Amino acid sequence: GEDVEQSLFLSVREGDSSVINCTYTDSSSTYLYWYKQEPGAGLQLLTYIFSNMDMKQDQRLTVLLNKKDKHLSLRIADTQTGDSAIYFCAERGGGFKTIFGAGTRLFVKA
Amino acid sequence: GAVVSQHPSRVICKSGTSVKIECRSLDFQATTMFWYRQFPKQSLMLMATSNEGSKATYEQGVEKDKFLINHASLTLSTLTVTSAHPEDSSFYICSAALAENNEQFFGPGTRLTVL
Numbered sequence: 001g002e003d004v005e006q007s008l009f010l011s012v013r014e015g016d017s018s019v020i021n022c023t024y025t026d027s028s029s030t031y032l033y034w035y036k037q038e039p040g041a042g043l044q045l046l047t048y049i050f051s052n053m054d055m056k057q058d059q060r061l062t063v064l065l066n067k068k069d070k071h072l073s074l075r076i077a078d079t080q081t082g083d084s085a086i087y088f089c090a091e092r093g094g095g096f097k098t099i100f101g102a103g104t105r106l107f108v109k110a
Numbered sequence: 111g112a113v114v115s116q117h118p119s120r121v122i123c124k125s126g127t128s129v130k131i132e133c134r135s136l137d138f139q140a141t142t143m144f145w146y147r148q149f150p151k152q153s154l155m156l157m158a159t160s161n162e163g164s165k166a167t168y169e170q171g172v173e174k175d176k177f178l179i180n181h182a183s184l185t186l187s188t189l190t191v192t193s194a195h196p197e198d199s200s201f202y203i204c205s206a207a208l209a210e211n212n213e214q215f216f217g218p219g220t221r222l223t224v225l
Contacts, residue, residue: 035216040219040221041218041219042116042203042216042217042218042219043154043203043216044216045215045216088153088154092212097156097159098144098156098205098214100153100154101153102152102153103151103152103153105151
């Protein structure tokens with residue numbers, strides 16, 4: 001079945017760039033998403049990319065998609081302590097079902 | 111943007127009781143809503159897909175008699191955890207999909223603690 005994998009932890013210093021990586025298996029994915037979850041809160045959609053794109057930039061966020069390798073990454077420029085959270089990669093195929101990765105916990109050290 | 115609310119945000123109940131969680135799309139109509147469960151430090155697990163006016167579609171391994179879902183209107187879906195046990199303690203998150211493009215918007219979640 002479909003699967004989404006991402007590393008569990010990432011630690012960076014404030015001001016550095018963070019890169020969170022994700023791989024997925026569903027070749028029919030149409031949308032790929034990055035969500036942010038702060039402690040005790042729901043999910044916040046950060047950005048998404050259509051499967052026919054290879055890059056999307058939105059302020060400090062850059063999403064890169066390598067469809068051939070089924071690899072998605074999220075780069076956060078000038079990472080701040082407020083960026084500390086769990087980041088979920090998710091993919092959706094032709095239907096409604098969205099498959100989530102396990103989440104990457106980002107620690108930002110001051 | 112589209113807003114989804116959940117009520118209550120936190121609930122503590124005794125073992126054996128039933129708990130109802132509401133999910134509302136506040137400024138749009140959602141023909142499809144989804145219920146997820148999130149265990150501590152884990153990802154979201156899709157429990158069921160709820161379509162307005164019809165029976166919910168449950169994922170494999172999710173007991174439909176345990177987790178009752180009702181999607182009575184285009185803006186409201188409810189999840190009732192029946193005869194709750196401590197192992198049902200979890201963070202439950204709903205999402206609602208826009209009819210025109212299937213984009214999902216997530217609620218803030220409900221933390222259920224069963225004593």
